Every structure is written in structure tokens, then in C-alpha cells.
Amino acid sequence: MREIHFDEIVEKVKNLVMDAEYKLPQDFIQAIKVSVNKEESDIGREILQEILKNAEVAEKEQVAYCQDTGYPVFFVEVGQDVRVVGGSLKDAINEGVRRATKEGYLRASLAYDPLFDRKNTGDNTPALIYFDIVEGDKIKIKFAAKGGGSENQSKQAMLKPADGLEGVKKFVLQTIANAGPNACPPFTVGVGIGGTFDYSAVLAKKALFRPIGERHPDPRIAALEEELLNLANQLGVGPLGFGGTTTAVDVKIEIAPCHIASLPVAVNIQCHAARHKEIEI
Amino acid sequence: MSNVKVITTPLTDEVIETLRAGDRVLITGWVYTARDAAHKRMLEDYEKTGNLPFDIKGQVIYYVGPTPAKPGQVIGSAGPTTAYRMDKYTPKLLELGLKGTIGKGWRGPEVKEALKKYKAVYFAAYGGTAALLSKHITKVEMVAYEDLGPEAIRKLYFQDFPVIVANDIYGGDVFEEGQKKYRKLVI
Numbered sequence: 358m359r360e361i362h363f364d365e366i367v368e369k370v371k372n373l374v375m376d377a378e379y380k381l382p383q384d385f386i387q388a389i390k391v392s393v394n395k396e397e398s399d400i401g402r403e404i405l406q407e408i409l410k411n412a413e414v415a416e417k418e419q420v421a422y423c424q425d426t427g428y429p430v431f432f433v434e435v436g437q438d439v440r441v442v443g444g445s446l447k448d449a450i451n452e453g454v455r456r457a458t459k460e461g462y463l464r465a466s467l468a469y470d471p472l473f474d475r476k477n478t479g480d481n482t483p484a485l486i487y488f489d490i491v492e493g494d495k496i497k498i499k500f501a502a503k504g505g506g507s508e509n510q511s512k513q514a515m516l517k518p519a520d521g522l523e524g525v526k527k528f529v530l531q532t533i534a535n536a537g538p539n540a541c542p543p544f545t546v547g548v549g550i551g552g553t554f555d556y557s558a559v560l561a562k563k564a565l566f567r568p569i570g571e572r573h574p575d576p577r578i579a580a581l582e583e584e585l586l587n588l589a590n591q592l593g594v595g596p597l598g599f600g601g602t603t604t605a606v607d608v609k610i611e612i613a614p615c616h617i618a619s620l621p622v623a624v625n626i627q628c629h630a631a632r633h634k635e636i637e638i
Numbered sequence: 639m640s641n642v643k644v645i646t647t648p649l650t651d652e653v654i655e656t657l658r659a660g661d662r663v664l665i666t667g668w669v670y671t672a673r674d675a676a677h678k679r680m681l682e683d684y685e686k687t688g689n690l691p692f693d694i695k696g697q698v699i700y701y702v703g704p705t706p707a708k709p710g711q712v713i714g715s716a717g718p719t720t721a722y723r724m725d726k727y728t729p730k731l732l733e734l735g736l737k738g739t740i741g742k743g744w745r746g747p748e749v750k751e752a753l754k755k756y757k758a759v760y761f762a763a764y765g766g767t768a769a770l771l772s773k774h775i776t777k778v779e780m781v782a783y784e785d786l787g788p789e790a791i792r793k794l795y796f797q798d799f800p801v802i803v804a805n806d807i808y809g810g811d812v813f814e815e816g817q818k819k820y821r822k823l824v825i
Contacts, residue, residue: 397820398816398819398820400816404764407764407767407770408766408767410767410770411766411767411768411769411770414769414770415715415769418769420705420708420711420714420715420769420772421705421714421715421768421769422715422766422768422769423715423717423766423768424702424703424704424705424714424715424716424717424719424768425703425717425719425768426705462705462706462707462708462714463705463706464703464704464705464706464714464788465787465788466703466788475675477786477787477788477789479787505719505720506719506720506742506743506765509720527825530823530825531825534825537743537744537813537817538742538743538744538762538765538813539720539722539742539743539744540720540743541742541765541766588823591821591822591823592817592821592823592825593817593818593819593820593821593822593823594817595816595817595820597742597762597764597765597766598743598744598813598816598817599762599802599812599813599816599817600813600815600816600817600818600819600820601816601820602820628765628766629766630766
């Protein structure tokens with residue numbers, strides 16, 4: 358069985374987090390560049406250019422793209438033929454986050470208890486980690502820094518099977534329109550359809566990791582993604598909500614089987630600080 | 639969009655009266671930072687003692703929780719946070735003399751009414767462009783609630799900090815007016 362040491366994971370997670378905070382993914386940057394030429398509003402074009410400039414400065418100066426350095430969310434696929442030695446995988450990921458926060462000058466953005474004194478945990482731990490066991494002897498770690506502003510505008514609904522496709526479309530578009538300027542568009546919209554109440558939201562978040570423009574393998578879902586993207590850009594929200602034709606750069610849908618009584622749908626709004634990155638160890 | 643207006647803090651009624659939704663404005667001077675936790679505590683302190691941690695008359699509050707400064711920086715990345723979360727507290731602060739707030743996103747009806755009533759303006763800064771905006775901040779001083787970390791109240795010195803008037807004293811709303819022009823689909 359392959360062994361990976363705790364310390365190696367700590368170091369790699371630290372670098373993963375810092376890189377993601379300083380440098381937006383290339384597919385997203387490319388999508389914004391394309392949008393600059395298509396955007397109809399003057400202020401919209403100006404904002405898209407500011408977004409590109411901000412990305413350049415953050416990368417060059419190695420500073421956080423956004424002051425909200427986000428809730429650290431991880432999707433971890435652990436090969437069943439690999440063993441972590443020297444400590445637990447969970448502790449290693451949290452230690453990586455802790456060091457990235459300190460050494461990378463990230464903002465501490467987690468409140469320890471949500472209801473009472475809301476004291477800041479000070480180091481962005483505990484991270485939210487979803488584990489999955491897969492074949493092989495590698496560990497794949499996907500990281501997203503999820504900002505509060507766009508997470509606050511995300512929504513879940515338990516629709517009726519009778520609501521069907523039309524009901525899902527309406528819910529997704531209403532969620533995008535309501536998110537508006539509060540959630541820093543242009544958005545990447547993650548949609549989870551099916552599963553259970555909770556799993557639909559996990560699927561919506563997972564969908565955000567798929568590269569922009571890469572369509573779902575099911576051609577019916579792929580067509581729905583394109584239709585929703587097109588409709589989202591007719592809502593008028595525009596860059597940062599000042600009005601325009603670039604409200605979203607992509608809509609990505611993940612689906613799962615569901616109960617015969619249910620049609621769960623979740624919409625995870627991602628702001629233009631679309632920070633995510635993955636590594637394989 | 640009209641020409642760029644240059645204003646300095648603290649703000650006076652005369653300046654407020656000239657500002658219209660959609661105006662581009664460069665702000666120079668001291669502003670105060672406060673976001674969720676600082677607002678909650680400020681208003682609780684006011685209830686108990688009748689005082690706020692700083693003299694709010696004519697002042698501007700920037701809704702921001704910056705990242706820590708790296709060596710050589712004055713401040714870390716420092717873009718606006720979503721404003722509506724402060725709506726519960728804003729009318730009282732406007733009543734006490736606050737003249738401007740800076741954030742991103744929509745304000746609720748109570749805040750829009752209070753802006754008219756107390757003559758104040760809500761400015762929007764470009765959300766998420768935090769690495770660029772921090773370059774317009776040249777000095778930082780701690781004011782209160784240091785234990786709140788990124789949510790502490792700080793004084794920032796702005797040098798030509800770029801904002802857009804989002805809500806003015808005449809009922810104008812830059813987001814509503816801007817989106818109306820491009821809305822082809824009503825959901």
C-alpha cells in the first residue's frame with residue numbers, strides 16, 4: 358500500500374490554498390475576456406476590464422484577489438490503496454489551511470458558533486471537507502474558497518415532480534435574478550438536481566469545479582445548461598449588477614437519482630472571485 | 639454616466655445634494671470601517687451608554703473586512719462587502735449623523751427612505767476588485783473593537799477611492815435603473 362506522509366499533505370494543501378487565493382483559473386479569465394467583447398453596457402465592459410486588472414495585480418503581487426478569502430471547502434478523493442502516515446488526512450488539510458492563512462495573509466473569515474458570540478476561529482479552520490473513497494493509490498484534493506456574499510444568495514428548493522423542467526428553470530433564473538448585485542456577478546452558477554435535500558446542494562457546489570464551457574455528458578442536461586446560460590444573460594443584471602448582458606459566464610448542472618416523490622434543486626451562486634484549484638498527490 | 643465628481647470627507651448636506659445615482663465619485667479623506675459584528679456591537683453600546691466609538695457626524699462608513707497587510711503594504715485586499723446585511727442598523731446611524739455608506743449590492747426600502755430623510759448617500763464600490771481598491775488606501779488606524787479582528791473598526795485614509803452613487807436623496811437607484819435597460823426576460 359502506498360504511503361503519503363502527513364507533512365507532504367500539509368505543505369501541498371498550504372500551497373494549493375495560497376495559489377487559488379492569488380490566481381483565478383485560466384478558463385474563467387478567458388471567459389471574462391470573451392465577455393468584454395460581447396457586453397453591451399459601457400459600465401459593464403469597464404467592470405469586466407477591472408476584474409481582469411484585479412486578477413493581474415493579485416497574481417503579480419501575490420495578494421488575495423478578494424478580501425473575502427472565503428470558507429475553505431474541499432472535495433477529497435482518497436484512493437483505497439493509499440495510507441496517510443504521521444497523522445490524519447483531515448488534520449493535515451486543516452493544518453495546510455491554517456498555515457496558508459498565516460503565511461499567505463488571508464483573512465480569518467469563520468465564526469466558531471453561528472448563533473451566540475460568533476467568535477472568529479482566527480485561522481479559517483475547521484475547513485469543510487467532503488471525503489470520497491475511490492480506486493487507486495492517489496489522493497485528489499479539490500479546493501474552493503467560497504465567498505460569503507455569493508453563498509448567501511444561493512438557494513435550495515424541494516419542488517414537486519409535477520413542477521418538472523419548467524419549475525427547475527424558473528427556480529434557477531429567479532435565484533440568479535435575486536442574487537443580482539449582492540453576489541458580485543458575472544456568476545458561475547452551479548446547479549444540483551435530484552438526490553436528497555442535502556445532496557442536491559453538494560452537487561451544486563461540486564458542479565462549480567467543472568471547467569467553464571465543458572458540458573454535461575448527458576446531451577439533455579448539456580442543452581439545459583446552455584439554455585439557462587442564455588436566459589440568465591437576458592435578465593439584465595450585468596457585471597456587478599449595474600445592468601448589462603453578462604450576468605453569468607456559465608451554468609453547470611449535476612444530477613442524481615431522487616425519490617419518486619421529490620424534485621430537489623439547489624443553486625450555488627459563485628461570484629467572479631471564482632477561486633478553485635485541484636491537485637493530485 | 640456623468641463626469642467624475644471629487645469629494646472629501648467628512649460630507650456636508652451641500653455635497654450630498656449634488657450627488658445623483660449613477661454619478662462616479664472619487665473620495666479622499668478619512669472613512670471608518672464597520673461590518674456585521676461591529677455594527678451589532680456599536681448599536682448595543684449606544685443603547686447602553688448613549689455613545690458610539692467615534693463621532694459619526696458627517697462621516698462615511700466603508701463596509702469592509704480587509705485581509706492582513708503583507709510586509710510593505712498599508713492594508714491587505716480591501717473591497718466592499720454586501721451592504722444589505724447592515725440595513726437593520728443603518729437608519730439609526732443615519733439619524734445620528736452618518737452621511738455616507740460604501741458597500742456593494744442593493745439596500746432595503748427602510749434604508750432608502752432614511753437616506754432621503756436624513757440626507758445621506760449610499761455608494762457602491764466595485765465588489766471583488768479588492769487588490770485594486772486597496773491601492774487607494776494610504777493610511778490605517780485602529781479605532782475600536784480590536785478583538786473582532788478583520789471586523790474591528792478602523793480608520794482608513796482614502797486617496798481618490800472610486801465609487802458610484804448607488805442610492806441618492808432623490809430616490810434614485812443605480813442598480814434598478816441600470817438593469818431595466820438590459821432586462822429582456824422578467825421572471
